[in-house]
Amino acid sequence: MPSTSLAVERLRAELKGEATPPGDPESDRARTVSPGTIDRRPAVIARPRDAAEVSRVVLTARDTGVPLAVRGGGHGIHCVCDDGIVLDLAALRGLDIDVAGRTAWAEAGLTAGEYTAAVGEHGLATGFGDTGSVGIGGITLGGGVGYLARKHGLTIDALLAAEIVTADGELLRVDERSHPDLFWAIRGGGGNFGVVTRFQYRLEPVGAVVGGMLMLPATPELIAGFVAAADAAPDELSTIANVMPAPPMPFVPEELQGQLIIMGLLCYAGDDTEAAERAIAPFRALATPIVDMVRPIRYPEMYPPEEGEEEYHPTVAGRSLFVDTVGIEQAETIIERLRTSDAPMRVAQLRVLGGAVARVPADETAFAHRASRIMVNVAAFFTSPEDQAVREAWVDEFAGALRQSDQGIYVNFLGDEGEAGVRAAFPGATWDRLAAVKRRYDPTNLFRLNQNIPPA
Numbered sequence: 001m002p003s004t005s006l007a008v009e010r011l012r013a014e015l016k017g018e019a020t021p022p023g024d025p026e027s028d029r030a031r032t033v034s035p036g037t038i039d040r041r042p043a044v045i046a047r048p049r050d051a052a053e054v055s056r057v058v059l060t061a062r063d064t065g066v067p068l069a070v071r072g073g074g075h076g077i078h079c080v081c082d083d084g085i086v087l088d089l090a091a092l093r094g095l096d097i098d099v100a101g102r103t104a105w106a107e108a109g110l111t112a113g114e115y116t117a118a119v120g121e122h123g124l125a126t127g128f129g130d131t132g133s134v135g136i137g138g139i140t141l142g143g144g145v146g147y148l149a150r151k152h153g154l155t156i157d158a159l160l161a162a163e164i165v166t167a168d169g170e171l172l173r174v175d176e177r178s179h180p181d182l183f184w185a186i187r188g189g190g191g192n193f194g195v196v197t198r199f200q201y202r203l204e205p206v207g208a209v210v211g212g213m214l215m216l217p218a219t220p221e222l223i224a225g226f227v228a229a230a231d232a233a234p235d236e237l238s239t240i241a242n243v244m245p246a247p248p249m250p251f252v253p254e255e256l257q258g259q260l261i262i263m264g265l266l267c268y269a270g271d272d273t274e275a276a277e278r279a280i281a282p283f284r285a286l287a288t289p290i291v292d293m294v295r296p297i298r299y300p301e302m303y304p305p306e307e308g309e310e311e312y313h314p315t316v317a318g319r320s321l322f323v324d325t326v327g328i329e330q331a332e333t334i335i336e337r338l339r340t341s342d343a344p345m346r347v348a349q350l351r352v353l354g355g356a357v358a359r360v361p362a363d364e365t366a367f368a369h370r371a372s373r374i375m376v377n378v379a380a381f382f383t384s385p386e387d388q389a390v391r392e393a394w395v396d397e398f399a400g401a402l403r404q405s406d407q408g409i410y411v412n413f414l415g416d417e418g419e420a421g422v423r424a425a426f427p428g429a430t431w432d433r434l435a436a437v438k439r440r441y442d443p444t445n446l447f448r449l450n451q452n453i454p455p456a
């Protein structure tokens with residue numbers, strides 16, 4: 001029988017960092033996560049201040065049998081649990097930048113935006129995703145697909161080493177030479193193997209970029225044209241195309257608000273503005289842009305300040321998949337499906353991969369989808385449980401209509417989709433290898449509140 005009161009008592013006694021019970025205002029902050037669908041009430045939130053305290057929290061969970069969730073930036077669906085311990089990494093905020101050596105050790109409580117702003121001061125960057133408030137912990141452990149992906153690869157491709165507290169409370173340094181099996185597993189395998197306290201990343205010289213938003217009308221020809229241009233672009237250019245109703249924003253002409261548009265997000269990672277203009281020209285040539293905010297900026301400006309972010313908790317039904325092609329036929333499906341829904345917000349997001357992502361062999365890390373060509377995320381907001389059922393059915397159908405031969409899924413965009421979903425994230429030999437590493441480092445599945453890989 002798990003002994004919750006014993007765990008709470010022990011954490012209060014052993015932590016200099018906080019161990020807050022329910023009802024405390026700080027505890028309310030820490031149990032609130034980005035997805036508005038999650039409303040869980042942990043027995044205690046432990047906020048360790050260093051790796052030794054992380055180890056104490058892990059051992060308390062192990063010894064008392066109380067469930068343990070690990071919280072980084074709070075954008076996932078598993079980082080808070082009912083009646084258990086939440087290990088909140090928010091107090092681990094150290095960042096040690098070696099400018100000359102082009103590396104940085106970052107503690108796991110930082111967000112992608114905080115890290116990017118700090119290293120950006122030196123004209124350096126590591127690629128994360130499209131949203132600054134996402135935690136470096138969750139995004140790194142799942143892979144990390146963002147604005148530098150085609151030029152510099154996934155976030156895990158920049159990961160040089162990590163420090164991790166395993167299920168027996170030990171703090172290990174892992175890299176290519178030390179515990180290479182564990183280092184392989186944490187590059188894509190998620191939070192299954194321990195609590196990472198620090199990550200060491202390679203820094204790339206990415207100071208100025210040409211980037212921002214390019215809004216185009218959405219027709220099948222333009223969607224297919226956008227994807228073809230993204231595919232043909234040099235590796236410097238990574239893109240995201242959100243096909244969606246135009247939001248009611250001041251810079252969108254009123255008559256277009258609510259009409260389907262392509263909200264393109266482009267980032268050319270290089271300071272040769274002429275080359276950047278050449279790379280971006282094919283997108284601008286597709287149609288007269290509705291809005292064109294693509295311009296020379298500093299890379300951290302790709303993460304604009306997110307006002308009200310803390311209070312923003314959308315309730316969203318979403319599905320993610322990989323496809324090989326988005327031609328006219330698929331683009332017609334996208335337009336048709338988006339038109340059939342009246343969800344207040346609905347989107348098909350297309351990210352053309354390739355470039356540096358695809359140059360890493362599929363078995364070199366636990367991210368097994370190197371050959372996947374285009375990542376598609378379809379999503380619809382909902383407002384009530386009845387509405388949720390309608391929107392879930394819609395995203396299911398939408399994803400089904402787009403699915404081609406690639407059966408994989410990116411773990412960081414996987415919802416609560418059962419074992420089949422986790423298996424699709426870690427197909428074939430990747431699954432077997434991960435399960436073997438899990439058996440070695442977490443044989444009792446202490447770290448199970450995640451996209452779980454049970455020990456072999």
Ligand SMILES: Cc1cc2nc3c(=O)[nH]c(=O)nc-3n(C[C@H](O)[C@H](O)[C@H](O)COP(=O)(O)OP(=O)(O)OC[C@H]3O[C@@H](n4cnc5c(N)ncnc54)[C@H](O)[C@@H]3O)c2cc1C
Binds near residue numbers: 074075076077133137
């Ligand atoms: C608005 C939004 C935009 C996004 N955009 C992108 C994108 O562009 N590219 C992309 O790749 N992904 C993107 N994601 C997905 C994102 O990468 C995942 O949701 C990620 O898991 C969030 O990490 P987190 O630390 O913020 O969340 P959390 O919920 O705190 O963490 C997620 C899980 O990771 C594990 N974990 C986190 N930190 C640690 C740690 N230090 N040690 C051990 N385990 C840990 C835990 O199992 C936890 O349940 C986006 C998500 C959202 C909500």
